[in-house]
Amino acid sequence: MTTTVHVDLGARAYDVRIGAGLIARAGAEIAPLLRRPRVVVVSDATVAAAHLVPLQAGLAAEGIASEALLLPPGEATKCWRELEHVTEWLLSQKVERSDVVVALGGGVIGDLVGFAAAILRRGVRFVQIPTSLLAQVDSSVGGKTGINSPAGKNLVGAFHQPALVLADTGALQTLAPRDFLAGYGEVVKYGLLGDAEFFGWLEAHAGALRGRDPAALDHAVTRSVEMKAGIVMRDETEQGERALLNLGHTFCHALEAATGYSQRLLHGEGVAIGCALAFELSARLGLCAQEDPSRLRAHLREMGMKADLAEIDGALPDAAQLFELMGQDKKVVDGAIRFVLARRIGEAFVGASAPRERVLEVLRDSARG
Numbered sequence: 001m002t003t004t005v006h007v008d009l010g011a012r013a014y015d016v017r018i019g020a021g022l023i024a025r026a027g028a029e030i031a032p033l034l035r036r037p038r039v040v041v042v043s044d045a046t047v048a049a050a051h052l053v054p055l056q057a058g059l060a061a062e063g064i065a066s067e068a069l070l071l072p073p074g075e076a077t078k079c080w081r082e083l084e085h086v087t088e089w090l091l092s093q094k095v096e097r098s099d100v101v102v103a104l105g106g107g108v109i110g111d112l113v114g115f116a117a118a119i120l121r122r123g124v125r126f127v128q129i130p131t132s133l134l135a136q137v138d139s140s141v142g143g144k145t146g147i148n149s150p151a152g153k154n155l156v157g158a159f160h161q162p163a164l165v166l167a168d169t170g171a172l173q174t175l176a177p178r179d180f181l182a183g184y185g186e187v188v189k190y191g192l193l194g195d196a197e198f199f200g201w202l203e204a205h206a207g208a209l210r211g212r213d214p215a216a217l218d219h220a221v222t223r224s225v226e227m228k229a230g231i232v233m234r235d236e237t238e239q240g241e242r243a244l245l246n247l248g249h250t251f252c253h254a255l256e257a258a259t260g261y262s263q264r265l266l267h268g269e270g271v272a273i274g275c276a277l278a279f280e281l282s283a284r285l286g287l288c289a290q291e292d293p294s295r296l297r298a299h300l301r302e303m304g305m306k307a308d309l310a311e312i313d314g315a316l317p318d319a320a321q322l323f324e325l326m327g328q329d330k331k332v333v334d335g336a337i338r339f340v341l342a343r344r345i346g347e348a349f350v351g352a353s354a355p356r357e358r359v360l361e362v363l364r365d366s367a368r369g
Contacts, residue, residue, distance in 0.1 A: 003222050007141065007229045009236060012161040016141055016225050020170035020214060023129060024054050026102075027062030030127055033163055035098045038065045039127075042086055042113045043104040044073040047131050050174045055104060055129065066102075067093055071109070075261040078108050078147045080156075086116040090124075097121045100163065106132035106179075107139035107267065111157070114145030118160035125163040132175060133183025133217075134268045136167040137190070137224035138245075142232040148261060152328035153253040159237055167225070169217050180212065181305050182268030185248075185275070187220050190227045192275055192296065193247045196346025198223055199299075206302050243350040247340040248274030254325035255309070258317050269306050273366075276300065276307045281354055281362045282341040292345050310369030319363035323356065 002019035017029060030039065039059065043052055048070050059066050069089050071077050095101060101124055103113035110128050117126035130140035146157020172180065191199025201219075202209065208216040228245065235242040252270035259265040279293035300307040309316060316322070326337055337359075342348045 001218075003218070005222065005225045005229050007161075008233055009161060012143075014162055014164055016165040016167060016229065018136075018167045018169060018218065018222050018225060020168060020218075022166040022168035023051055023131075023171060024058045026055055026129065026166055027059040027064050029164065029166055030059070030100065030102070031062045031064065033100055033125065033127070034064065037063050039100050039102050040090060040093050040095055041066055041068040041102040041104055042071065042089075042109060042116075043068060044071045044077065044106075044109055046073040047105040047109070051104060051129075051131055051171060055102075071112075073108075074263070075108055075148070075256070075267065078112050078261075080147065080149075082112060083116060083147050086113060087120055090116060090120050095120065095124060097124055099124060101126040102129060103127070104129045104131065105135070106130065107135045110135050110140050111145050111154070112147060114143075114160055114162065115147060115157055118145055118158040123160065126160075128162045128165040130165065130167055131171040133172055133180055133221070134186050135183075136169070136172070136221050137183065138186040138228060140165050140167065141225055141228050142242075142245075143236070152325075153256055153261075155328070167221060169214065169221055172217055173212055177304075178266065181303060182266040182272075184209070184303060184305065185268035185270075185272035187224050188296075188300070189245075189247050189271060189275055190224045192279070192342065192345055193244045193340070193348040194227060194346060195223070196344070198227075199345050203299050203302075206299065210303055240350065244340060244348055247342075247348050248272070248276075248278050250274065250326055250337065250339055251277045253328075254322050255312070255316075257325045257328070258322060259312065259314070264313055269312075272300055272305050273307060273309065273312075277362055277366060278340060279342055279345075280366070281339065281359060282343070284358055284362060285341070285354060287352075288342050288344050292342065295345065308369050309363065309366040316367065319360040319367070322363055323359060326359075 005016040128140040130136045143161035149155045251274035297307040341352045
């Protein structure tokens with residue numbers, strides 16, 4: 001069964017299709033978008049090994065020709081060098097403004113390829129085919145595209161909505177355990193920021209989710225996409241409510257910079273730790289009960305996930321240095337770090353500042369575990 005979530009943005013509206021088998025059916029899904037029967041595909045070597053052949057077979061079955069570019073896997077690919085590589089390759093393929101570029105992969109590929117599509121000929125359409133849990137529930141929906149800079153995470157980019165998203169939940173069965181769990185950090189975020197009932201459902205179905213039960217995955221992905229789509233429709237370019245989606249990310253982005261955007265810390269792992277830190281900070285500021293961060297940590301650990309700085313392999317900068325890295329976050333306003341904090345599970349809010357010493361205290365305690 002396939003579920004459709006419509007993202008109603010007027011002339012930029014599109015559908016998110018969710019269900020198993022969509023990669024094999026991609027030709028039929030994409031064909032209505034095409035002026036000529038040809039697409040170009042950008043993926044990474046790891047994803048391509050599992051999904052490029054069935055994707056191209058599905059395209060060919062509908063008479064759609066395709067060429068593919070494969071990039072190195074990993075967060076380090078979201079950089080100026082690879083942006084130039086992708087853009088120049090698209091130009092060499094004579095991609096026209098009426099053509100479609102397909103991003104096949106996780107959040108890194110979706111962000112990078114979407115940004116290349118945004119700047120190519122001042123805007124070319126692209127289709128997201130997210131293959132990771134993180135990308136299916138978060139980064140493929142909403143039009144945020146971009147790359148990392150030495151100065152920080154996602155500081156260079158553009159809003160460029162996809163023409164279609166095909167979230168093949170069957171692809172989640174091919175993920176390595178660590179990659180699957182990293183994506184779960186973004187799923188948990190949706191329950192924490194605005195749907196306490198969904199968070200309770202996640203707690204009740206932890207075993208099924210950990211075991212990648214197809215029905216449980218379909219529900220988790222669909223509910224996450226519904227929540228994100230609703231927020232994006234109300235605040236497309238993050239002028240207010242959409243900043244809720246950054247719950248945990250101010251901490252996360254500093255941790256990713258501190259670990260060099262390496263395999264030491266995957267983005268979704270940083271989100272999970274960041275959410276735990278945001279709830280801990282909220283509790284220490286008297287905004288929510290201490291039971292809330294404790295409940296969150298308990299659920300993350302039941303899922304086999306990291307919840308504290310002490311669980312990150314290798315040495316980290318001290319609390320003061322991490323705080324300085326947080327100062328590069330996009331949510332800094334007039335030099336002050338603005339956090340997404342919470343009054344309870346299911347009720348987050350945007351734009352709160354916090355005393356520096358209280359933030360340092362949370363970081364130090366988390367580093368001790």
